[in-house]
Amino acid sequence: MKKHNFSAGPCILSPEVITGASEAVKDFNGMGLSLLEISHRDKNFVDVMDEARSLSKEIMGLDDDFEVLFLQGGASLQFCMAPYNFMHSGGKAGYLVTGTWAKKAAAEAALFGEIAEIGSSADRNFSYIPKDLNISDSLDYFHLTSNNTIVGTQMKEIPKTKIPLVCDMSSDIFSKTIDFNQFSLIYAGAQKNLGPAGATLVAVRKSVLGKTSRPIPSMLDYSKHINSDSMFNTPPVFSVYTSLLTLRWIKKIGGLTVVEKQNNLKAKYIYEEIDRNSLFDGTADKRDRSNMNVCFLLNDDSLKNKFNSLCSESGIVGINGHRSVGGYRASIYNALPIDSVKTLVDIMKHIELY
Ligand SMILES: *Cc1c(COP(=O)(O)O)cnc(C)c1O
Numbered sequence: 001m002k003k004h005n006f007s008a009g010p011c012i013l014s015p016e017v018i019t020g021a022s023e024a025v026k027d028f029n030g031m032g033l034s035l036l037e038i039s040h041r042d043k044n045f046v047d048v049m050d051e052a053r054s055l056s057k058e059i060m061g062l063d064d065d066f067e068v069l070f071l072q073g074g075a076s077l078q079f080c081m082a083p084y085n086f087m088h089s090g091g092k093a094g095y096l097v098t099g100t101w102a103k104k105a106a107a108e109a110a111l112f113g114e115i116a117e118i119g120s121s122a123d124r125n126f127s128y129i130p131k132d133l134n135i136s137d138s139l140d141y142f143h144l145t146s147n148n149t150i151v152g153t154q155m156k157e158i159p160k161t162k163i164p165l166v167c168d169m170s171s172d173i174f175s176k177t178i179d180f181n182q183f184s185l186i187y188a189g190a191q192k193n194l195g196p197a198g199a200t201l202v203a204v205r206k207s208v209l210g211k212t213s214r215p216i217p218s219m220l221d222y223s224k225h226i227n228s229d230s231m232f233n234t235p236p237v238f239s240v241y242t243s244l245l246t247l248r249w250i251k252k253i254g255g256l257t258v259v260e261k262q263n264n265l266k267a268k269y270i271y272e273e274i275d276r277n278s279l280f281d282g283t284a285d286k287r288d289r290s291n292m293n294v295c296f297l298l299n300d301d302s303l304k305n306k307f308n309s310l311c312s313e314s315g316i317v318g319i320n321g322h323r324s325v326g327g328y329r330a331s332i333y334n335a336l337p338i339d340s341v342k343t344l345v346d347i348m349k350h351i352e353l354y
Contacts, residue, residue, distance in 0.1 A: 004340035006330045007318030008149055008293060009171065010191040014335040017195070017245040024241055035241055040234050048237075049230055052244040059250055060180040062203060069202040069222070069230045070240045075101070075170040075189035077220075078200060079108035082143065082166050082185055084220050085204075087113045089213050091140040094118040094163075096133070098155075099126040099148035100324065101168060109143070112214075118142065125325070126151040128285040135161045140211075141184065147172035149192070150322040152295030152329060153288040158182060164208050172292050173201065174250055175334055176260035184208045190243050192292075193334050198239035250334070259334055266332045266341045267291040273345045279303065279352060283325060297327035303351055310347045319344070 005012040028035040029044050038045060053068040062068070071077070082105075087093050091113045095106035097120035106115050116139060119130030126148060135142055141164040147154045149171040158165070164184035173188040180186060184205040191197040204222050218224045218232065225232050250259060271289060274280045274296050283295040298307055311319060321327040330344060 001315045004314065004316045004343050005318055005336065006316060006332070006340070006344070008192075008322070008329060008331045009189075010197055011318070011331055011333050012335045013195065013242070013246065014249050017242060017249055017335070020245045021196075021238070021242040025238070035237060040231065040237055045237060045241075046231075048241050048244055049235060052240055052247060053230060055244065055247040055251065056201060056203070059174065059247060059255060060186075060203065063181050065205045065207050066181075066203050067206060067222075067226045069204070069225045070190075070199045070235055070243070071202055071225060071230070072198065072200065072236055074197070074200055075168055075187055076104070078168070078187040078202065079105040080111070081202075081220050081222070082141070082187070083109040083112040084214070084216055085209060085212065085222050086141045086164060086166065086185065087212060087214075088140050089113075091212075092116055092138070094135055094139045094142040096120075096130065096142070096144050097122060098129055098145050098153060100150050101148065101170070102143075102145040105143055105145070105168060113140075121153075126153065127283055127288075129153055129155055129288040133159050135159060135163065137162050139163050141166050144168070147175075147290055147292050149293050149331075150329075151284060151325055152282075152290045152293040153284045154290035154292065156288070164205070171333075172290070174246075174256065174259065175263050175292055177256045190239050194246050195243035196239050198236035199243055201243070246335075262338065263291050263332070263334065266336065266338055267294065269338070269341050269345055270294050270330060270332065273348050277348055277352060280348060283327060292331060292333060294330040294332060295321060295325060295327060296330075298351075303354060306354055307347070307351050310350065311344070314343050314347060316340075316344060316347070 024035040056068045094116045119133050121128050143166045145168045166185040167183050169188045171192045174193050186203040188201045190199040274282045281297045319328045321329045
């Protein structure tokens with residue numbers, strides 16, 4: 001049976017991306033060799049890395065000061081690379097604490113210098129995005145998490161500031177149009193909207209680098225990775241290639257404007273049902289609701305088994321909420337078809353009749 005994959009990450013990819021990736025594993029570019037068994041210095045792969053970097057820049061509309069890298073270590077390594085490269089010795093950085101990942105990012109930066117918590121929604125289990133922030137110009141940078149995967153909130157507005165903005169976009173990169181040039185560093189683990197785990201997309205402004213006097217280990221130094229065209233050491237070839245297939249797919253279907261329209265429609269369907277149906281409650285404040293991760297509760301315990309079995313009978317997988325929130329989480333990333341959302345909404349309507 002066809003599955004409706006609502007997993008939070010790793011998660012659904014476009015069928016043509018999966019097909020292209022599996023073909024490349026068998027025979028890459030008609031070379032008679034697998035993508036997995038050629039040198040990463042072979043022109044066939046160097047072209048992949050170059051196109052993945054330039055197409056990312058093109059889709060995001062990044063200016064010439066930006067370099068795009070595909071690194072390893074996940075978004076979690078960026079929690080430490082950002083302060084390593086951006087925080088001055090004895091410096092101070094601002095963090096907006098909007099969820100588990102943001103908290104982890106701030107804790108990692110605290111190893112390097114002082115942290116100013118510019119805002120936090122911990123008081124209500126991260127169910128909203130703090131507003132009206134007071135961001136001092138003397139901070140080395142301000143770190144945001146644009147989409148909070150676990151609690152289902154998303155920043156609809158990016159605060160204005162003169163200091164460099166650093167953004168963890170792991171779970172909503174390439175999901176909508178946004179002025180990417182307002183940031184100095186953007187990072188995203190591939191496994192949510194881009195490709196398989198193993199690569200992390202990093203977009204960094206060259207002009208912001210080189211301001212710290214701290215010695216930086218080569219593998220953690222953005223400049224070293226830039227100078228070696230994102231090939232300082234062996235890159236995660238499969239993840240980079242599959243991410244490139246997703247980037248080509250995004251461009252082919254019309255870019256971020258089209259992707260955003262589709263995502264808005266999917267989110268609208270499911271949130272409208274949550275608000276209409278008295279059996280369900282959304283867990284995030286309405287104005288901060290995520291268009292990627294829809295978190296909700298079924299408020300009649302006696303219907304849970306029925307709801308769960310209706311979902312699995314329809315092929316719905318991956319909608320259990322994160323253990324820290326409970327309830328359900330429908331992740332509706334770029335590649336999730338609207339049919340999958342309709343299937344879920346039909347079940348939500350159907351359960352009312354019990
Ligand atoms: C998943 C996720 C992470 C962690 O990513 P890894 O690649 O597993 O380190 C960090 N931030 C956000 C917002 C995420 O959704």
